[in-house]
Amino acid sequence: MNKLLIAAAVGAVLLSAQANAFSQITHKRIVIDAVNYMKNHPDSTNYSKLQAMAAAAGISIDELAERLGQAAYDVDDFEDTFICGAVTGDCVQAPVWGSAESIVKYTSYWHFQNHTQGSDAHGNDFGGYNYAKLTVWGTVDTMAATWLKGDHLDDGAGGQTGWFGAEDSEYNSYGVTEAHYRQGSSSSYSMYKDFEAMPFQPIDNLGQYWYQQFWVQPTVQSLGFVFHTTDLLQPHHVWTTSDLNHSSWESWVRDYYDAEQLNDANLVTAALADFSPLDPTSSEIRGLLTQGGTLAYAAGGQVLYSEDHAMRRDVGRQVIPHAIAMVVRLLNHAGNRVAP
Structure with a gap:
C-alpha cells in the first residue's frame, strides 16, 4: 500500500478515533474541580496556602483555578x-x-506511561x-x-x-x-x-520537568502544565494505545462529566486516601504520578473494549475522582513551596 x-x-x-486522552476541556475541569474541592475543604487541605499563591500572583482564587486549568489544557497544543x-x-x-x-x-x-511493560530502554520504571x-x-x-x-x-x-x-x-x-x-x-x-x-519518554517525566521548573521559579503556568499528567488516570494512556475506543471514551467522559457526577466530592475524599503524601522538602513527584497510572491500569481496562454506558460510568466514577485527588495532592505540595 x-x-x-x-x-x-x-x-x-x-x-x-482521534488519539487524544481526556479532552482538553476535561483536563481543565479536573483542575478547577481540584481547586474547588480545596476551597470547600480548607481544614483538610492546604487551601490557605493556595490562597497565598493566588495573592502572590495578584489574582482571585477562581482566576487561579482558571489559569491552572488552562495551562493543563494547553499542553496538548504544544508545538515542540x-x-x-x-x-x-x-x-x-x-x-x-x-x-x-x-x-x-x-x-x-x-x-x-505503559503499565503493560516494565522498564524501558531509557531506564525509566515504566516507559512511554x-x-x-x-x-x-x-x-x-x-x-x-x-x-x-x-x-x-x-x-x-x-x-x-x-x-x-x-x-x-x-x-x-x-x-x-x-x-x-x-x-x-x-x-x-x-x-x-x-x-x-521510538521509545518516547513517559508522561511522568513530562510532569517532573514542569514541576522542577515551578520548584525553581514558581509560576502559575508551569504548575498548570504539570496537571496535564491527569492523562495517567485515562486508561488508554497506561494500557497504551491510540485506538480501541480512545475517542469515544474521551467524548463520553466530556459529555457525562456532570450528568454522572464524575467529580463527586465524596468520591474525591475517598480517592485522596489512595495517594501517598509527598515529601514537602523534595521536588520529586513521579512516585505520586505513577500511583495514578497504577490505579487507572487496574480500574479501567474494560473501556478499551466496550462502550457500555453503565460500565463507563463505573470506571469514570473511579478515574475522574482520582484525577482530581491527584491534583489536590500536587496543589497541597506546591502550596508549601510558595508559602512555607
Missing part, C-alpha cells in the same frame, strides 16, 4: 515535537491527515509510547507506524537528514523536548531514528 492510500485510510479512521520524513527530510508537527482540528499532534506521544512494545493496539497505532515507518525525530542541526542530505528542520525536538523529558534517564539519538521503534 503506498503512502497516499495509507494516508486516506488513516484519515478516515482518525476522524472517528516534529517528525521528519525518511525520504524527504520534511519535518512536521502532525501527520498529513492531521489538519483537522481534532487530530492529535506528535507532542501527544509523550503523554503515555513505543509502537514496538505495545501489548494492546488498534488500527490507528498500526497505520501510524506504517505511514511513519523510518521517519525520524527532528534533531535541529544535529545532522540527521532524509535521502540526498535533504532536511527541513523546524525544531530541535531531540535536543530540547526529549532532553527536558529525559529526567535522569539516558538517551541516544539512535533511539529516535525510526518512528516504529
Whole structure:
C-alpha cells in the first residue's frame, strides 16, 4: 500500500478515533474541580496556602483555578515535537491527515506511561509510547507506524537528514523536548531514528520537568502544565494505545462529566486516601504520578473494549475522582513551596 492510500485510510479512521486522552476541556475541569474541592475543604487541605499563591500572583482564587486549568489544557497544543520524513527530510508537527482540528499532534506521544511493560530502554520504571512494545493496539497505532515507518525525530542541526542530505528542520525536538523529558534517564539519538521503534519518554517525566521548573521559579503556568499528567488516570494512556475506543471514551467522559457526577466530592475524599503524601522538602513527584497510572491500569481496562454506558460510568466514577485527588495532592505540595 503506498503512502497516499495509507494516508486516506488513516484519515478516515482518525476522524472517528482521534488519539487524544481526556479532552482538553476535561483536563481543565479536573483542575478547577481540584481547586474547588480545596476551597470547600480548607481544614483538610492546604487551601490557605493556595490562597497565598493566588495573592502572590495578584489574582482571585477562581482566576487561579482558571489559569491552572488552562495551562493543563494547553499542553496538548504544544508545538515542540516534529517528525521528519525518511525520504524527504520534511519535518512536521502532525501527520498529513492531521489538519483537522481534532487530530492529535506528535507532542501527544509523550503523554503515555505503559503499565503493560516494565522498564524501558531509557531506564525509566515504566516507559512511554513505543509502537514496538505495545501489548494492546488498534488500527490507528498500526497505520501510524506504517505511514511513519523510518521517519525520524527532528534533531535541529544535529545532522540527521532524509535521502540526498535533504532536511527541513523546524525544531530541535531531540535536543530540547526529549532532553527536558529525559529526567535522569539516558538517551541516544539512535533511539529516535525510526518512528516504529521510538521509545518516547513517559508522561511522568513530562510532569517532573514542569514541576522542577515551578520548584525553581514558581509560576502559575508551569504548575498548570504539570496537571496535564491527569492523562495517567485515562486508561488508554497506561494500557497504551491510540485506538480501541480512545475517542469515544474521551467524548463520553466530556459529555457525562456532570450528568454522572464524575467529580463527586465524596468520591474525591475517598480517592485522596489512595495517594501517598509527598515529601514537602523534595521536588520529586513521579512516585505520586505513577500511583495514578497504577490505579487507572487496574480500574479501567474494560473501556478499551466496550462502550457500555453503565460500565463507563463505573470506571469514570473511579478515574475522574482520582484525577482530581491527584491534583489536590500536587496543589497541597506546591502550596508549601510558595508559602512555607
